[in-house]
Amino acid sequence: MPVSSLIARLPYPSASTQRALAIAAIITQGGIGVTGSVVRVTGSGLGCPTWPQCFEGSMFPVEHPEYDTLNQWIEFGNRLLTGVVVLVAALCVLAAWRIYLTHPGRKRLLVLAWTMPGGVVAQAAIGGLTVLTGLLWWTVAIHFLASTILVWLAVMLLHAFAEGDEPPRWQISAGGRKLLVALVVALAGVLIAGTTVTGAGPHGGDPDTPRLQAPIEALATVHGALLVIYLAVLAALGLHLLRGGATRRLWRRYGIVWAVALAQGGLGTLQYELGVPEALVSFHVLGSAVVIVATAALWCAARDRGPSVSFHAAPSVAQDISSTDRRKPTVTRS
Numbered sequence: 001m002p003v004s005s006l007i008a009r010l011p012y013p014s015a016s017t018q019r020a021l022a023i024a025a026i027i028t029q030g031g032i033g034v035t036g037s038v039v040r041v042t043g044s045g046l047g048c049p050t051w052p053q054c055f056e057g058s059m060f061p062v063e064h065p066e067y068d069t070l071n072q073w074i075e076f077g078n079r080l081l082t083g084v085v086v087l088v089a090a091l092c093v094l095a096a097w098r099i100y101l102t103h104p105g106r107k108r109l110l111v112l113a114w115t116m117p118g119g120v121v122a123q124a125a126i127g128g129l130t131v132l133t134g135l136l137w138w139t140v141a142i143h144f145l146a147s148t149i150l151v152w153l154a155v156m157l158l159h160a161f162a163e164g165d166e167p168p169r170w171q172i173s174a175g176g177r178k179l180l181v182a183l184v185v186a187l188a189g190v191l192i193a194g195t196t197v198t199g200a201g202p203h204g205g206d207p208d209t210p211r212l213q214a215p216i217e218a219l220a221t222v223h224g225a226l227l228v229i230y231l232a233v234l235a236a237l238g239l240h241l242l243r244g245g246a247t248r249r250l251w252r253r254y255g256i257v258w259a260v261a262l263a264q265g266g267l268g269t270l271q272y273e274l275g276v277p278e279a280l281v282s283f284h285v286l287g288s289a290v291v292i293v294a295t296a297a298l299w300c301a302a303r304d305r306g307p308s309v310s311f312h313a314a315p316s317v318a319q320d321i322s323s324t325d326r327r328k329p330t331v332t333r334s
Helices: 003-008 015-041 069-102 107-132 137-162 174-200 216-244 248-273 278-301 317-326
Strands: none
Touching: 003 069, 015 069, 015 107, 015 137, 015 278, 069 107, 069 137, 107 137, 137 174, 137 278, 174 216, 174 278, 216 248, 248 278
């Protein structure tokens, strides 16, 4: 029996189910980055020194004179959480596929859903590279940046469930769109610069991990300057919205971006002044995910793709597909 026929027999996901799955995708994609930071700041990055096994011949931590048991379980626990991410990603695909069978025009939704498990596979490969290279700083940076992309895509998926598939009709002018693009570029710069600060910082995931040989003060200054640029572009966008008008939804999300970006900037400054304590590192990683979510939500609020049809099922879709599978051509003989 074709896979589509099996999926068509699943219950059509309700609106609340669609939203819950997409929100779960955002939480898990962002959360795995936070737990990864816990691995790093506790020096547990090589608690499991091989991949995909924890030790040669064992998927689980084992007593070993060179590796602390707690560090092993912290790293192994982070690997186990990947299973939760996989489960949520798979459920997103099933929900989007079930919707697509009822509404064939929802191909964009299905493609976005497939980026979730696709991203998990990519992250698993990058994670393996990170372990096998001994936590080289640039592999850790790539691992983190891949998570930021997946968080952005998860926000896009959440909106895709609730909107149509018409070509985007922008709610802001061409100048506003350019500023919005500049805002996203500035955010990317902030995130990339942040990974260099981490690469030169004291928390490498293992005491013997080579660090980025660059002055951390200079890297932190660049990181902070890029955040200032991000905020300046955000302010310019606000002035543009004042002149051109904006929906209440857009203004609300714009305000949220300001709140989370300023909070993240303050947290980063406090973290630096206190000598980068472990707990604040993980909170800073969490804050970066929140800023990404807020910026992506602002992007989505700036355009309209028409009403969604995903919240309404055609009750006969499973029967229609099954009937199509069984249907035989009729030959009439004269």
